[in-house]
Amino acid sequence: MSILNALQEKWDSLHQKERALADFLLQHPQEAAQMTITELAARSGSSPATISRFCKTFHSNNFPDFKRKLATELVQQTSTPNQYQDIVAGNPLHEIVSGITANHLRSITDTTQVLDLAQLRLAIEALHQASRIDLYGSATSGIVAQDFFQKLVRIGKAAAAFSDHHLQLTSSASLTPQDVAVGISYSGETPETIDALRSAAERGATTLSITRFGTNTLAEQASIKLFTSSAEVGMRRGDMASRMATLHVVDILFTGLVSEHFEHYVPRLEHSFQTVKRYTTGKEERKTK
Numbered sequence: 001m002s003i004l005n006a007l008q009e010k011w012d013s014l015h016q017k018e019r020a021l022a023d024f025l026l027q028h029p030q031e032a033a034q035m036t037i038t039e040l041a042a043r044s045g046s047s048p049a050t051i052s053r054f055c056k057t058f059h060s061n062n063f064p065d066f067k068r069k070l071a072t073e074l075v076q077q078t079s080t081p082n083q084y085q086d087i088v089a090g091n092p093l094h095e096i097v098s099g100i101t102a103n104h105l106r107s108i109t110d111t112t113q114v115l116d117l118a119q120l121r122l123a124i125e126a127l128h129q130a131s132r133i134d135l136y137g138s139a140t141s142g143i144v145a146q147d148f149f150q151k152l153v154r155i156g157k158a159a160a161a162f163s164d165h166h167l168q169l170t171s172s173a174s175l176t177p178q179d180v181a182v183g184i185s186y187s188g189e190t191p192e193t194i195d196a197l198r199s200a201a202e203r204g205a206t207t208l209s210i211t212r213f214g215t216n217t218l219a220e221q222a223s224i225k226l227f228t229s230s231a232e233v234g235m236r237r238g239d240m241a242s243r244m245a246t247l248h249v250v251d252i253l254f255t256g257l258v259s260e261h262f263e264h265y266v267p268r269l270e271h272s273f274q275t276v277k278r279y280t281t282g283k284e285e286r287k288t289k
Helices: 002-013 016-027 037-044 048-057 063-077 093-114 117-129 140-154 165-172 191-202 217-221 240-260 262-280 283-288
Strands: 133-136 159-162 180-184 206-212 224-228
Touching (some): 002 016, 048 063, 117 206, 191 206, 224 240
Parallel strands (some): 133 159, 180 206
């Protein structure tokens, strides 16, 4: 569950009163979803002002908005597994198949719950208006950046994906206010990606972050913030569910971009498809002869 997972992940960074509030929410989520802000303040030993600030920390406009998201997640909990399944020795193949499928489905479902449509619209319009788009990501996030790059280039956008720190900074130094820089980091704490997005902001470029739900340094650098949700932790999973969650956001951005500006991008998409087809059709057959 995205909000409750975020509470657990960010507990150490919360102030004392916020920790008490988080503890109550984690222990009594069903009750909290039915309370008024005054009732929750009394039960958790906090105050209405603390609760209001707390809700904004977790990307809700106010307490009613926070309660609505929490209630939605509690409903979803009944239809999805409670925990992401880890890699264990000797698992039967059929359990591996069902476990990975469940992980990915839950990651996508949780991410959909935390997506902000207003921020999505801002991101889509910024990408449409951009003269140039820089994509920054390291390791697994670099793979996602490459995926986004190949989508954008198919519709004629001037885009480039960078994983190397020096190249990220070199490219960001030449951005302008007409450009967009996208920083991708599940943790939101990848130093190289943070540096590149900060540099892009200094040049006046529109900055977009794609990170896990909650407060993090990369999102703080961005003018447009998109979040994913995944409770995936531990070294054995290889960032599988979190990668799927981030790719889910990229697919939504790309599809939304083409759909919102259909007449502009579909001819370019068709032209790129036909060009590749014209130059590659028959070559594979000739190679095998």
